[in-house]
Amino acid sequence: MQLKIGIDKAVVAAVDAITARSRAVNTHEEILQVASIAANDPANDSNIGATVAEALEKVGKDGAITIEEGNTSETAVDIVEGMQFDRGFLSPNFVTDMQAQVVEFANPYILINTEKISTVTDLVPIMEKAMQLGRPLFIIAEDIEGEALSTLVVNKLRGNLQVAAVKSPGFGDRRKEMLEDIAILTGGQVISEETGIRLENIVVGMLGTARRVVVDKDNTTIVDGSGAKESVEGRVAQIRTQIEETASEYDQEKLEERLAKLAGGVAVVNVGAATEVEMKEKKARFEDALAATRAAVEEGIVPGGGIALLRAAASLSDLELAGDQETGINIIRRSLLSPVRAIAENAGMEGSVVVAKVQEGEGNYGFNAATSEYGDMLEEGVVDPTKVVRSALQNASSIAGLLLTTETLITEIEEPPDADAAAADPHAGHFH
Structure with missing residues (x-):
């Protein structure tokens, strides 16, 4: 239990550090960067990021956007009622x-x-x-x-x-x-x-x-x-008149919300592809890009490439705990370095060397896996939604804490492929 307490305290401190580093998303370029990275297309070669950014600009940051399978090989954004x-x-x-x-x-x-x-x-x-x-x-x-x-x-x-x-x-x-x-x-x-x-x-x-x-x-x-289009336009005009005539700021706000819903329309992204397999994969990437962009608009962005988590590890030094609680803090500290290490290793680099070099720097300085170079992650457009980074840490620690405080776990062992394996393990297929 003390181990979990240490983990929880460390996560709170790390989340505070991540949130403090966050900055609001205000420009088209920042939205494009978030969407492109979420779509696994940092260079925007497939145009997914640009399409999501276009849809957001057409209906606004709070507007409705849906992703649909198109009928052609070209992707297009349409605004419909x-x-x-x-x-x-x-x-x-x-x-x-x-x-x-x-x-x-x-x-x-x-x-x-x-x-x-x-x-x-x-x-x-x-x-x-x-x-x-x-x-x-x-x-x-x-x-x-x-x-x-x-x-x-x-x-x-x-x-x-x-x-x-x-x-x-x-x-x-x-x-x-x-x-x-x-x-x-x-x-x-x-x-x-x-x-x-x-x-x-x-x-x-x-x-x-x-x-x-x-x-x-x-x-x-x-x-x-x-x-009927005339009926919708008439309703919109009626709401606009009510906004002008009302003296209540609260009523005006609610009327403006209704007006935005009715007049703003819905942006439909019709995903184009040559084959059904490509269509499914491309549509999933569009959905990831849209979800990440929504998260970025909601809570802002932080430097990507695992840098926000790595810098948050420094905030744990202010926690003065002992025993198992200190062990819990050290677990989180090592975990916060893991994303940078994994990104470097996936890029063919030595993870520990990259982590050490990034730790020597400050602020947004990090490793860009797309170019295999070091630099300012924000300036290079390598960003992550704050909400995604925060949620990943909180959710992972929550599951780990649950497992730590669970006395018994039940798992089903798969059936053996043949009779010889069954003879070797008479308990196969049963719950343990």
């Missing part, structure tokens, strides 16, 4: 892409309901209609619980219907306004008893549609809604 809001799927069983842990629907029906849905009888008619038409069903409601939620999950798992549900965004009167925004964007109607429309009486024509809907555990993105 769409919206993103901070609500994730109500059940992980709705996930359609297990690797990415997202729900992804093409051309779904969108049911927008203001009330809580608890009984399955309310949903049966529209579920049956969606099944008949072979279209996914995406539900937005105040909440879905009990037998209604379990019925949706069962039908999804049995393959009867592609379906997913999220809670409505916003609260109170703003929730109703946001649902109306979504309805206008998708060409649907808000189903509400206040307007005299009951859930069990709705028809397909009341549902919204969109070219694509993507939902993860935190956010929902609606891409290219089917609402």
Whole structure:
């Protein structure tokens, strides 16, 4: 336990040192550097970094961006009508892409309901209609619980219907306004008893549609809604008028958020490739680049190449601990040097020699594996998102601490390949 305490204290000190070294991302060049390195393309030969930077510039740092497989060999960025809001799927069983842990629907029906849905009888008619038409069903409601939620999950798992549900965004009167925004964007109607429309009486024509809907555990993105352009523009104009007329700074802020969601659109990166294998690999690199860039915009950047971690090791000297706690600090100190060593060795250099030379320098001085030269990492464009560096250290130490304080671990031994191996190990295939 004392060993873990030492590790935890060392991690806190190191994270403080990393955060203190962080700087905000303000320029196109910095965004390009982060995205290119995350895509494993520091020279930007594949243009992934430039494409991600272009998408961010078009929709803003907080704008919605989706990565899709294109139909040609060329990659392009398109801005389409769409919206993103901070609500994730109500059940992980709705996930359609297990690797990415997202729900992804093409051309779904969108049911927008203001009330809580608890009984399955309310949903049966529209579920049956969606099944008949072979279209996914995406539900937005105040909440879905009990037998209604379990019925949706069962039908999804049995393959009867592609379906997913999220809670409505916003609260109170703003929730109703946001649902109306979504309805206008998708060409649907808000189903509400206040307007005299009951859930069990709705028809397909009341549902919204969109070219694509993507939902993860935190956010929902609606891409290219089917609402009339004139209706969307009218709604945008209405919100702008409300912003001008309101005297409340809070109300103005919330209205501006709605305006940004509705008018900002969604940047769609259509990834181009010559083959399916290349497409999958390239799309994954785009997703990594986008995630890293988002992290950099959120918490800033630090010098890359493991330099931020190596410099953080110096901050541990201020900790005065003894015994097992001191041992815990030394474990973290050695761990903070490992990234630079690994990068150097992967570049064909002697890791210990590179670490020693970098330690002789100060600040952003480090080893650039792309050029096999030493220099200022920030000036050379070798940067890492602060959030990524911080999270890597915190998550690794958390798992290590959990293992240290665990008395028993259970693992399954693989089945032996033949009878001779089975005779040699009678316990194979059992838990130990």
